[in-house]
Amino acid sequence: MKNHPLSGSLMVLGAALLWGTTGTAQSLAPPHLSAYWIGALRLAVAAAFFALYTACTQPRRQWWQDLGRLRWPEVWLAGACIAGYNLAFFAGVKASGVAVGTAIALGSGPVWAGLLQWMVLRHTPRPAWWLGTLLAVGGGSWMVLGGGTQQAFSLHGTLLCLAAGLGYAGYALLNQRLVHAASPATATLGVFGTAALLAVPVALGLSGGIRMAATDMLLVGYLGVVTTGISYLLFSHALRRIASATAVTLALAEPLVAFVLAVWVLHEPAPWAAYAGLTLVLAGLACVIVAEVGAQTSTKM
Template sequence: MASSSLLSSAAAVLSASSPARAIGMVLLAAMLWGTTGTAQSLAPAGLSPYWVGALRLVFASAFFAVLAWPGLRAGQLQQLHWPAALAGAVCVAAYNLSFFAGVRSAGVALGTALAIGSGPIWAGLLQTVWQRRLPAPLWWLGTLLGVAGGAAMALDGRASVSAPPAGIALCLLAGLSYAGYALVNKRLVAQAGAATVNLAVFGGAAVLSLPAALALGGPLAAAQAGTWAVVAYLGLVATGLAYLLFSSALRHISGATGVTLALAEPVTAFALAIAVVGERPSAMAFAGLGGVLAGLLIVVAAELRGTRS
């Protein structure tokens, strides 16, 4: 019953059409992404994080396969530009691996700030190069304010942090990979349904990630039922439903704006860390929260202004 309700809700988002609704869909997707850290913290130990990352892609691919079945029968896969779909799969797999490795090397605070914070900046630069269209100054103002606020939330009052260059590079690669996925995905969803596009992209990413998980995390070991429940949640909801929302929204807003709006993710993680985990953030973190919210409002205003123009 619950799975049927989830699929019905997921199918309903495909009908969204206005930029305002699309913005809301990205914000909802970011809220779902923001539950990832809390969900993983509540899981029993027993499964390598590399395998968690790979298996959630497998669960997400199964989710997209169910939703995409009518489109597959109609031949939507043949409509895809497969080099672009492969590029999207490489971006998702690269993000999945580089984010984990970068955060482990650079530390959770600095690594998260670099990976998530660099994504919008990479997206703005890539959009400028690929589409020869520079985002509006108002968009840059909101993006930089949101990135600065996200960094303040992640650092949470620490006077200084340091990390090896390799860790910093991996986190920046994660941000670049996510930005690349968003811009490629925007092109693909103009050719086929969001579920079909994500089946191709996440299915390809799962195929690439499983051997990497075996090499980095060793053979797949037995895990507790609670661990599998968390992996299923991460794959079906925090990945499957969230990226369905995100991809559907990219039909109506720019890829760069979609990446910046994903800064709502640390806002959700921040709230859950207080309410569920019991953390007590610093005044600097609360100031960063204000910066992120203000930045998001400015980016929304810039996108809506551009749409009206």
């Protein structure tokens, strides 16, 4: 299969566009559920979405063949990574505050991805990738923290957010291997089905029983189908075309989308530092796309 780095980059940016609507959706429909249950249930809804999508788009024979091609220890490990990402992120943000926690979790993800790509695949990203990643991470942090924060430092929260970034990077690396062994839909179904099986008991243990209002069901449905199901399906297809480290960096477009929606839809005030950070993110993403296209071009020559 030929690599198409530009189309893969656009798929990740499309996924980031959907991920960026998460905060706005939660603001418009205040949940009564705990953060742990929101994270676990959106994984369960996403798994159901992938099962339905696979049943409707793939012949049963192909589906069984794909299941046989999957490396199931890697499926379980990828599921543990995505479940850990969800739970550690929510717990870390609760301890560190939304601004600091988001900056640490999202900002550390690309760095972890670059290190994992170097350690596991023995492939060092290009200097342009590191430059773009530095710009995007710095710009995203500036956007999140530009308004200032009064949250006290929390070592526990910081470690949880770093663990969330590592979990996300690990998922991207493992899922790239899985989507080359089977169809993206089947691979993603296996990963998110596993993640839901792991996350629901944890949510039950940490938050107790579940009680859902109508707004909770609408919110979980949207998060599960749109910001998890469709977005991660795009992300998985993209991993057939671009490196996992590049995909994780391009996902930093998420806070950019969240910022635009917060200003335009929720009418939140935006300091000048946030706009400066937005510019850096755009410049960084452009550098990463150029680096990926250059890497793919040199590989083919």
